[in-house]
Amino acid sequence: MSERLKHNPDNQSSTTSHRVAVIGAGPAGAAAAQTASMLGLAVDWYEKETFAGGKLNRYYQLFPGREEAEVVYRDLFDPNHYREVNKQFGRFVTGIEKQAGRLRILVDESQAKDADAVIVANGFDFFDARLKEEFGYGIYPRVITSPDLEYHFKTDISRLRRGEEDPEAVAFVHCVGSRDQQVGVPYCSRVCCITGIKQAIEIREQFPRCRVYNFYIDIRAYGNGYEELYRQAQEEYAIRFIRGRVSEASEDQYGRIRVKAEDTLLGKPVKLTVDWLVLLVGMVPACPELMLNGQSDSHGNGRSFLKADNPHASQAVASCPGLFLAGACSGPMSIPESVASGRSAAVQVFEYLKNRNSSL
Amino acid sequence: MNYWKDYQKEIAGDDYFFVRSCIRQNFFPGAEKLFMEVVRDKLGKHLVEDPEHTTCTGIGYHCDVVPLETIMTVVARHFALMNASGLRNLVISCVTSFGIYSEILDLWHHQPELRERIAGYLFEATGRTFQEPVNMVHSSDVIYCYRNELAAQMKFPLVNRETGRRLRVVDHIGCHYAKIFPARGVGGSEFPQVLAGLIQAWGGEVVDYPERRHCCGFGFRHYAVQENRGYSVSHTKIKLESMKPYEPDLILTNCPGCNMFIDRWQYTLEEAEGLVYGADGQKIPVLSHEELAGLILGYDPWEIGLQTHQVPVEPLLIKMGVPFQPELKYADRQGRLIGGGVLQNQSV
Numbered sequence: 031m032s033e034r035l036k037h038n039p040d041n042q043s044s045t046t047s048h049r050v051a052v053i054g055a056g057p058a059g060a061a062a063a064q065t066a067s068m069l070g071l072a073v074d075w076y077e078k079e080t081f082a083g084g085k086l087n088r089y090y091q092l093f094p095g096r097e098e099a100e101v102v103y104r105d106l107f108d109p110n111h112y113r114e115v116n117k118q119f120g121r122f123v124t125g126i127e128k129q130a131g132r133l134r135i136l137v138d139e140s141q142a143k144d145a146d147a148v149i150v151a152n153g154f155d156f157f158d159a160r161l162k163e164e165f166g167y168g169i170y171p172r173v174i175t176s177p178d179l180e181y182h183f184k185t186d187i188s189r190l191r192r193g194e195e196d197p198e199a200v201a202f203v204h205c206v207g208s209r210d211q212q213v214g215v216p217y218c219s220r221v222c223c224i225t226g227i228k229q230a231i232e233i234r235e236q237f238p239r240c241r242v243y244n245f246y247i248d249i250r251a252y253g254n255g256y257e258e259l260y261r262q263a264q265e266e267y268a269i270r271f272i273r274g275r276v277s278e279a280s281e282d283q284y285g286r287i288r289v290k291a292e293d294t295l296l297g298k299p300v301k302l303t304v305d306w307l308v309l310l311v312g313m314v315p316a317c318p319e320l321m322l323n324g325q326s327d328s329h330g331n332g333r334s335f336l337k338a339d340n341p342h343a344s345q346a347v348a349s350c351p352g353l354f355l356a357g358a359c360s361g362p363m364s365i366p367e368s369v370a371s372g373r374s375a376a377v378q379v380f381e382y383l384k385n386r387n388s389s390l
Numbered sequence: 391m392n393y394w395k396d397y398q399k400e401i402a403g404d405d406y407f408f409v410r411s412c413i414r415q416n417f418f419p420g421a422e423k424l425f426m427e428v429v430r431d432k433l434g435k436h437l438v439e440d441p442e443h444t445t446c447t448g449i450g451y452h453c454d455v456v457p458l459e460t461i462m463t464v465v466a467r468h469f470a471l472m473n474a475s476g477l478r479n480l481v482i483s484c485v486t487s488f489g490i491y492s493e494i495l496d497l498w499h500h501q502p503e504l505r506e507r508i509a510g511y512l513f514e515a516t517g518r519t520f521q522e523p524v525n526m527v528h529s530s531d532v533i534y535c536y537r538n539e540l541a542a543q544m545k546f547p548l549v550n551r552e553t554g555r556r557l558r559v560v561d562h563i564g565c566h567y568a569k570i571f572p573a574r575g576v577g578g579s580e581f582p583q584v585l586a587g588l589i590q591a592w593g594g595e596v597v598d599y600p601e602r603r604h605c606c607g608f609g610f611r612h613y614a615v616q617e618n619r620g621y622s623v624s625h626t627k628i629k630l631e632s633m634k635p636y637e638p639d640l641i642l643t644n645c646p647g648c649n650m651f652i653d654r655w656q657y658t659l660e661e662a663e664g665l666v667y668g669a670d671g672q673k674i675p676v677l678s679h680e681e682l683a684g685l686i687l688g689y690d691p692w693e694i695g696l697q698t699h700q701v702p703v704e705p706l707l708i709k710m711g712v713p714f715q716p717e718l719k720y721a722d723r724q725g726r727l728i729g730g731g732v733l734q735n736q737s738v
Contacts, residue, residue, distance in 0.1 A: 163578060163580035163581065164580050166580075166581075278603065280598070280599070280600040280601070280602060280603070281598060281600065282599075282600050282635075283599070283636055288600040
């Protein structure tokens with residue numbers, strides 16, 4: 031499609047005078063910036079960090095196909111896939127205002143820059159696992175989160191060893207900061223189940239004699255290839271899935287983690303001692319300041335995911351004209367979904383600007 | 391940690407109305423007198439109690455023999471006594487009562503018509519009216535609030551005088567202190583600070599062991615019905631087995647019920663099964679927060695009633711370097727022995 035546009039001067043000239051701001055340089059922001067630039071829009075690309083990639087930088091392999099995160103990164107951020115983009119990395123967008131029909135991006139609290147359209151792709155935060163006090167995250171060193179484990183895999187998984195010894199047992203806790211009214215997160219974060227399955231397999235591959243347990247409410251393996259991976263985890267990797275919530279984690283005298291839970295299928299309490307307890311943390315909205323027109327849907331510690339105006343018609347179009355949403359800022363989603371969402375937002379910005387021109 | 395800011399409850403600094411505990415003053419009669427002395431004499435605070443104060447009926451309530459309306463009316467009367475004293479800060483000696491008072495205030499908050507009904511019962515029965523306390527805390531909260539001031543007057547820190555090693559102390563805050571309303575307990579219910587703060591301020595080391603949050607074994611009806619007592623002792627055993635590898639020097643309790651059961655059931659377990667959970671074949675002494683405050687401040691152990699615990703406290707006194715006269719352990723104020731003989735078989 032981009033090739034065709036390159037050779038179509040009419041299409042190109044109709045939009046190059048327009049500036050679109052893309053906020054965020056994770057997968058969704060990259061897909062949006064890439065597609066918008068290829069469609070001939072002038073792109074200002076904001077990112078609070080000085081580098082692109084967002085959380086992808088800390089991932090090891092991606093579910094369900096186990097692609098290396100680095101390979102996906104290289105593909106997404108390949109400069110050959112972009113036209114001219116004005117990178118504003120290391121710049122923090124503090125808000126978006128609407129003035130005289132144009133949108134204005136507030137940067138680093140003092141500067142402002144106009145835009146004809148804005149694609150918000152600021153992603154999500156991981157749920158702060160310290161809020162689930164009973165698991166002792168931040169207190170017991172051997173209680174970690176799924177992104178912590180992902181980073182260990184990426185950098186040095188031997189950290190999970192105790193001296194020369196491989197870990198004997200690792201347990202995963204599903205739905206930490208998902209589907210949990212107690213901590214104000216009533217929704218399902220969708221990707222934690224498959225993350226837990228993938229990481230459980232990776233632990234078994236790395237430490238073949240390690241017992242691996244997954245404590246779950248119910249496994250939501252909704253995506254292509256997810257259910258197959260779930261079955262593989264049980265049949266080929268002998269990962270033990272225990273249906274029940276963990277009630278408490280505590281440390282024993284050797285620093286290992288004692289887990290109390292209920293096996294609701296057997297109707298019995300269980301106690302386990304594991305070397306590592308991995309909390310599969312959910313996704314919560316990032317940067318509430320970016321909400322425009324007071325969009326609010328108080329999930330996740332009083333913050334809100336951004337809402338599309340009419341989600342059945344388009345997930346990308348916000349209620350404010352010119353404002354578009356891409357990726358997990360509008361709700362939990364996987365990387366492929368975020369990328370598709372970013373591309374979709376860019377195309378809809380293109381259509382929006384084209385229609386606005388013709389109506390003037 | 392910043393995160394725990396939700397659990398930093400407000401503790402009034404002075405002018406306390408004190409309500410006693412049925413079981414604390416029966417099981418460990420020195421403890422409440424000591425608490426009042428510490429607050430008045432060592433901290434210089436104003437504290438009053440009223441001899442017309444009665445049981446809160448909490449144990450009866452939890453054993454299903456006292457109806458909810460009855461216990462609410464009793465508690466409303468206690469508030470009326472506090473109002474009559476002119477004070478507004480309530481200090482509660484018992485964790486069971488603390489849970490009861492907290493639960494009742496919460497019920498009234500959510501059901502104001504219930505409060506009105508109880509106010510009617512109280513007025514009908516006694517002619518009294520009442521207002522809720524402005525500040526309501528457990529007695530350990532007050533000690534926690536002034537732990538550093540007490541540390542400044544400390545004579546015997548929680549350190550082994552011979553080896554210089556910090557004493558390892560297990561804390562047990564009691565289920566009804568923070569498990570019902572975590573925000574009403576200092577530090578919440580998962581990582582409570584109310585006793586840990588005392589241990590740290592007074593030089594000891596807090597032992598965090600796997601069954602730290604497990605019930606002491608009291609369980610009200612589990613103990614009150616004699617046939618259920620095996621259930622009670624089995625839960626205490628779970629805790630003791632879990633803490634044993636850490637070789638604690640002391641168990642510090644908040645609740646008089648917990649103190650009673652962790653203390654007495656150690657004796658029972660030794661007699662019944664020959665099980666002992668402290669280091670060197672000794673049982674682990676069990677003290678309450680005010681008793682420990684008294685010890686570090688230099689009170690005579692027998693003056694503050696430490697001989698009323700089943701597990702001998704002498705090993706702890708020796709470690710801390712607290713002087714004591716063994717021959718006066720079971721003596722009355724005139725120095726006459728008052729029946730210590732039945733306990734002489736115990737290893738000290």
